[in-house]
Amino acid sequence: MTNTNEKFHTKIGGMSCSFCTGSIQKAILKMDGVQSVNVSLSHEEALIQYESNKVKSDQLIKTIKSLGYTVRDPEKLKTFEEEAAEVRKEKNRLFLSAGFAATTFGLMVAMWFDVMFPWFKWVAMTLALVTVFGTGWYILKMAFASLRRGILNQHVLLEFGAFGGLLGGFLGFFLPGFPILDFFAVATFITTYHILSGYVSKLVRTRSSQAVRKLMDLQPDTARVIRNGEEVEAAIDEVQIAEHVRVRPGDRVPLDGKVFKGESSVDESLVTGESIPVEKGIGAEVIGGSINQSGTLVFEVTKIGSESFLQQIVRHVEEARALKPNIIQLLDLVLKYYVPGVLGFAGLAILTWTFGAWLMNGDLNGSRSIFATLAVLVMGYPCALGMAGPLAMIRGGGLAAEQGILMRSGEAFEIFKDIKKVVLDKTGTITKGEPEVVHVLALSGYNQNEVLQWAGSAESVSEHPLAQAIVNQALDENIELEDVEKFESITGHGIVAKIGEDMIRIGSPRYLEEQGIDFSEKQKEKEDLELQGRTVVGVARNDKAIGFIAIADTLKEDAKEAITRMKEAGLEPIMITGDNVRTARAVAKQVGIDRVMAQVLPNDKAENVRKLQQEGYKVAMVGDGINDAPALMQADIGIAIGAGTDIAIESSDVILTGNRLGGMMDAYRIGKVSYRKTVQNLILAFTFNGVGVPLAVTGWVHPVWAMIAMVLSVTTVLVNSFGGKVLSGSKDTKTKKAS
Known part of the structure; x- marks a missing residue:
């Protein structure tokens, strides 16, 4: 039978970090007939290429579901109400679990003040069981599914710690010296923390991309x-x-x-x-x-x-989402080695107090072995490690919002430091996106105001964008416009208008010359304007040429400064546009961009971004239009101008509210400094966990001290994230002030 290669594209719900993407990829790649798996954490999508004669799409779905994730058709987008309902469900689960944790904490506080009743341990046990097997049941299923396939991830580590807490609590009923309440509390606390992390992740991604729906609404x-x-x-x-x-x-x-x-x-x-x-x-x-x-x-x-074109754009947006390079966040990279490390120390604790103790004194210290192992698992749960990145990003996101920048994904904070190429759309990003009169060339016997008055009056009844540009310029210069008695639009060529006793013709110089009007005067100046990428129209009064009007899409006020800041930061700006080569190069020259990609179709924009990525570069894409959506989705960081189309905004990771291009460099600075803050937090958190886990092997670390260490590590990370001027004093800011 001939192999038939097919693609399976799906939405996946329930992912929270790159551990999740790794778990899905490993499980799917183990299936016979699967050729490649691309999983996007940011957009919760997967694109799987497989041989249909060896594996079927329903088998792929079954495998993903068996890992504890949900699967649905990417074109059947959730409504806002459905997404809101999911968030409410997660919120209710969190509130319930948080209530259990608060009650358990109250029992512990009472115990610390020597207020202890026999029923405390039974309440603590009940709360722990309900939390682990009730509100946290979905985590347990995901951990089991991963472990069954030999995949170690955060779900597995959580359940090792939670079951360690439960086991320690149950042993306390039979073995003296085991702190029952403390162990049960650990099971409740770490499960609740994990539910909190899941809720925050769901909240961040609560609005799944509506780009496909909005594209189809255009048809x-x-x-x-x-x-x-x-x-x-x-x-x-x-x-x-x-x-x-x-x-x-x-x-x-x-x-x-x-x-x-x-x-x-x-x-x-x-x-x-x-x-x-x-x-x-x-x-x-x-x-x-x-x-x-x-x-x-x-x-x-x-x-x-x-x-059809729109359907192709839909397909390119969908595939770009799934093919977008995955960013292994720093925390996930640490956890990749941290999880096996903690489990290794747990195994070492068992060996130390069984086989090691037997070699030293001929006695297997079983109770000490169990205590030490449980202490390692409790101490090993990466609470502060898990909060290190999010807290820095929350702080950075707040500062970004103050500057009119919305960071929509955690990946954006971490990848900015590695960006080397910035691909910029021309119209609406570097330029304003609206035609404006940039020059009026009056011929003999007339001045600029007269040319504008006749042209503005004639075009005042037209809705054409070029006509509106001429009218707006005349009004801006306080020129009084005359009433039009008759008006005719000659499609594809220009207009004819009667004003009083005068006939005004406006259109392309070539067409007007074909009507017998001589436009030979100042041809050199007209050609120079056209070489600069301007659209030049001729104006004639009573079949006599009176002037030229040059119209162009003008630069944004801060475009040149923004490009200069990019270069100073070591970034290469690249212009990409569907416009013609001459206009593109003229605009690029004005702002100082050396590399230009012109006459590029929407799907080719994404392909050009992908080629840069394949060369080993991290790429940011800045755009505002429908034609930018696939490229925004494909880029490592998609940055949308907030005044652009909804589809571009929905396809991006960062939104610059308003029209300011300079916000891209502000986002770049905030992202870099937030990453540095994340590294600091990870070092602080790892100091507690990295020292505490080996100490727990000794068997002398009481679970209470383990929890105190957890509280101290979280507090330290919290203070470091929000204390002082967290994101001030960056090199980019200093450079800007110096200039």
Whole structure:
């Protein structure tokens, strides 16, 4: 039988750290016929490539579910209400478990003040059992499923500690010297802490990406199809290739096709990111989701279903999510060695007080062996280690929010320090994304204000973006506009307007020259403007040329400064755009960018980012449009301009509210310093755990002292995270002030 390679794409719920992604990958890769597994923690998705003659998709689903995770179709997105319900469920579980932990703590405090009743131990035992086998049952199932496959992760370590606490508590009923209450308390506390960690993780990811849904909303549900000479409204999925579809002004193009009849200007910003409409005539291609503006078009359908542009974008967004490189966070890297280390010390405690004691004095010290082993497992639970990263990120996230920056994932904090390439979309990111008049060139007998007055008056009744740019410039310069008596739009060429006794023509210089108007004066200046990437329109009054108006998408106020800061920080800025090479290079030159990728389609943007990653670079992508979504999803850090489209925002890890590009470097600085704070926290936390675990092997560490050490380590990490000016004094800030 011939091997058939297929892809299985799914959403996975319940992941909390890279241990989870590692557990899923290991389990799936052990299955015969699986070729590759990509699991994204940030977006809770997996993309599995497999041979369908050896393994089936339902087997893949069964394996993932057996590990304790949930599986669902990535295209069937949860509603906000469903996600909110899940968060409430986790919250209720946490409150219940926290109530058990608080009650247990109250019993311990009473015991410390010599208030002890016989029923205390029975209450502590009940609370511990209910916590471990009740609210924490899902953790137990995940730990068992992982252990059964030989996978050691945080769930396994938790259950070793929890069962160690339960065992110690039960032994206390029979062996003198075993602190019953303390051991049961440990089982309750560490399970509750783990539930807390899960709740925080769920809260961070509570809004699953809505990018796919919003993309599909761009495609109309119906199309006006011409059948047997009549126009009928048909559902999109009923339209066939080669059928003719009519699109009226203001309508969204329903499907991909080729113009059969008519002329119009079409807003294709979802493809190129460019705000200036594209003129369409017979034979020109139109894309589903773009907006028809001025004229009526009849086009022949050339692509339907999965081959259409929007469906391809959906697929690229989905695959980019799953193919996005996983970031092994520092904490998870530590835990990778820490978990086996703790279990190793637990084994050493058993050997020391059994075989070792027998060699030394011929006596197997069983009770000491059990006590020491349980103490190691209790002391070994990485409470402070688990809080080291989140606390630093919470602090960094708060400071970022104060500067209008929203950090949506923990990975963003840790990966910023490794970023070497910054890929920037042009329109809406480096530039404002709106056409503006940048130069008025008056010909003999006229001045700039007169050219603007005639042009602004004629264009005042037009809704074309270039027309609006001319009108806005005239109004900004307090030029009084005249009333238009007659107006005609010549699709794809320009306009004709009658103002009083004068006829004003505005359009491309080439078209006006074809109408017999001489635009030979100042041709060199006009060509220079075009070489700078400007769109130049000619203005004529009564068939006599009176001037040129150059229109362009202008730079953001802080764009050049932001690019300079990137270079000073050792980052290479790369411009990527769907616009033409000439315009792209002109804009890049203005801001100081050397490397330009022009005329790049949305799916190719993601591919270009992926190539940089394959070369070994960590890549940040900054964008704002629909066409940027796959690349934002693919990048190690996707950064969306907050004034951009919802789809770009949903595809990103960091959101810069407003239009300020400089916020990217502020996020970079905060991310780097937050990472340093995380390292400090891990060192402090590991000092307690790293010293405490070996000491516990001696059998002299009482569980009470183990818990006191845990409290002290958490307090130290908390103070270090929030005390003082945590994120001040970075090199980037100093550089900026010095400049």
